[in-house]
Amino acid sequence: MKIGILGTGIVGRTIGSKLVTLGHEVNLGSRTSDNEQGRAWAEQTGARAAHGTFADSAAFGQLLFNCTPGHASLAVLAAAGRENLRHKPLIDVANPLDFSKGMPPTLFVGNDDSLGEQIQRAYPELKVVKTLNTVNCEVMVDPNRVAAGDHTMFLCGNDSGAKASVRELLLGGFGWRDVIDLGDISNARATEALLPIWVRLYGALKTADFNVKVVR
Amino acid sequence: MKIGILGTGIVGRTIGSKLVTLGHEVNLGSRTSDNEQGRAWAEQTGARAAHGTFADSAAFGQLLFNCTPGHASLAVLAAAGRENLRHKPLIDVANPLDFSKGMPPTLFVGNDDSLGEQIQRAYPELKVVKTLNTVNCEVMVDPNRVAAGDHTMFLCGNDSGAKASVRELLLGGFGWRDVIDLGDISNARATEALLPIWVRLYGALKTADFNVKVVR
Numbered sequence: 086m087k088i089g090i091l092g093t094g095i096v097g098r099t100i101g102s103k104l105v106t107l108g109h110e111v112n113l114g115s116r117t118s119d120n121e122q123g124r125a126w127a128e129q130t131g132a133r134a135a136h137g138t139f140a141d142s143a144a145f146g147q148l149l150f151n152c153t154p155g156h157a158s159l160a161v162l163a164a165a166g167r168e169n170l171r172h173k174p175l176i177d178v179a180n181p182l183d184f185s186k187g188m189p190p191t192l193f194v195g196n197d198d199s200l201g202e203q204i205q206r207a208y209p210e211l212k213v214v215k216t217l218n219t220v221n222c223e224v225m226v227d228p229n230r231v232a233a234g235d236h237t238m239f240l241c242g243n244d245s246g247a248k249a250s251v252r253e254l255l256l257g258g259f260g261w262r263d264v265i266d267l268g269d270i271s272n273a274r275a276t277e278a279l280l281p282i283w284v285r286l287y288g289a290l291k292t293a294d295f296n297v298k299v300v301r
Numbered sequence: 302m303k304i305g306i307l308g309t310g311i312v313g314r315t316i317g318s319k320l321v322t323l324g325h326e327v328n329l330g331s332r333t334s335d336n337e338q339g340r341a342w343a344e345q346t347g348a349r350a351a352h353g354t355f356a357d358s359a360a361f362g363q364l365l366f367n368c369t370p371g372h373a374s375l376a377v378l379a380a381a382g383r384e385n386l387r388h389k390p391l392i393d394v395a396n397p398l399d400f401s402k403g404m405p406p407t408l409f410v411g412n413d414d415s416l417g418e419q420i421q422r423a424y425p426e427l428k429v430v431k432t433l434n435t436v437n438c439e440v441m442v443d444p445n446r447v448a449a450g451d452h453t454m455f456l457c458g459n460d461s462g463a464k465a466s467v468r469e470l471l472l473g474g475f476g477w478r479d480v481i482d483l484g485d486i487s488n489a490r491a492t493e494a495l496l497p498i499w500v501r502l503y504g505a506l507k508t509a510d511f512n513v514k515v516v517r
Contacts, residue, residue, distance in 0.1 A: 183412075191412040196497070197402065232516040239498075267501050275497035281412070282455075282491040285483050286515060295517035300448040301506055 089114060089146025091139055091161050093122040096178060096222040097152035101126065103226035105133045107258050114142025116164065143169035148176070148250070155181040155200050156193065159207060171210045174247035177201050177273075178217040178225065180280050189284040192277060201273030205243065212247035215273040216240035216255065216264075219283065221293035228261050228296070236298040237263045241272035265299060305330060305362025307355055307377050309338040312394060312438040313368035317342065319442035321349045323474050330358025332380065359385035364392070364466070371397040371416050372409065375423055387426045390463035393417050393489075394433040394441065396496050405500040408493060417489030421459065428463035431489040432456035432471065432480075435499065437509035444477050444512070452514040453479045457488035481515060 123136030143165035201215035339352030359381035417431035
């Protein structure tokens with residue numbers, strides 16, 4: 086499948102590399118077509134890896150990933166271009182982290198909103214699926230690195246077809262074993278609200294190789 | 302030990318009964334000294350169980366529990382009386398749930414505050430320890446009812462002595478096996494922020510017998 090990843094940071098590059106190993110073609114998008122991280126990644130990753138602008142990446146992908154910092158995500162989608170986003174599934178792994186008040190970060194959305202919903206409202210034709218935002222990017226694409234994969238991923242979104250495709254990628258592609266569908270995109274409020282505990286556990290455990298398992 | 306529990310609802314009664322079985326003396330407090338739930342609980346629970354007003358309960362206890370609805374907690378502590386609270390450890394199991402906008406509830410605190418901090422600020426001499434608020438009351442006092450107790454409880458607070466006592470009660474008394482100390486009371490922001498996912502998992506799993514395990 087052709088996949089566009091918005092963001093050339095560590096999250097975008099890690100997911101992009103995994104998708105290439107799974108046989109997909111990936112275009113990593115950034116603000117400019119000569120982004121150094123995008124160019125280096127594409128060179129290192131091989132024939133199925135390319136880079137371009139946000140608009141190039143969005144136009145290329147049949148499936149899109151939002152791997153940009155939460156505070157930049159809406160501006161990035163605007164740069165990607167509404168016509169390049171229309172009717173496509175977008176996996177939103179970003180978090181509305183606000184570092185402006187110091188550490189640990191707070192969230193720039195209140196309890197009655199989420200970044201996932203903001204993106205869905207701004208682009209009603211986009212099929213936003215919120216997932217993977219609750220773990221470090223290394224764990225996103227390789228859940229087995231923590232406790233042999235015995236832990237939980239959440240997803241939510243309004244489009245059941247898009248959610249089914251994303252679930253298949255998580256289970257069959259990335260190796261997740263327990264994926265809980267929370268319902269529509271408004272449930273992104275709950276998974277984004279896991280970031281406050283994530284950043285504190287990161288401090289307490291001194292590693293990003295952790296996750297939660299929903300035991301029942 | 303003499304323990305005062307503020308609140309005669311299901312949470313207060315469940316914790317109270319467990320503490321009595323552990324050999325403690327418990328006074329369950331409510332707004333009036335003739336509260337029907339308090340009276341019935343005390344009669345059923347035996348010689349070490351009593352009930353009274355919030356002030357009676359707080360004066361009685363060497364250790365206190367806040368088992369009131371979050372929106373009522375500060376008013377309850379005012380009714381309990383500052384002189385009855387001074388220098389005592391208070392285990393705050395309440396959550397700042399706001400049901401006024403419908404279901405699922407939101408939180409009435411923002412990302413940069415918590416009910417635990419509000420209580421600590423209002424009563425600086427109280428030794429507030431936030432814990433147990435992330436699970437159903439049946440699980441609070443009997444973690445073994447879920448996955449043989451293989452899951453995680455968090456605690457936080459400013460007083461290390463109070464936290465050590467509470468940890469001992471959780472491990473030795475209630476049967477918890479994995480208790481993570483997140484640091485000072487400001488970390489209550491993170492554990493109270495687990496309520497949005499808790500209420501959604503309660504809906505998805507159709508049971509309150511669940512919790513999260515931090516796997517690492």
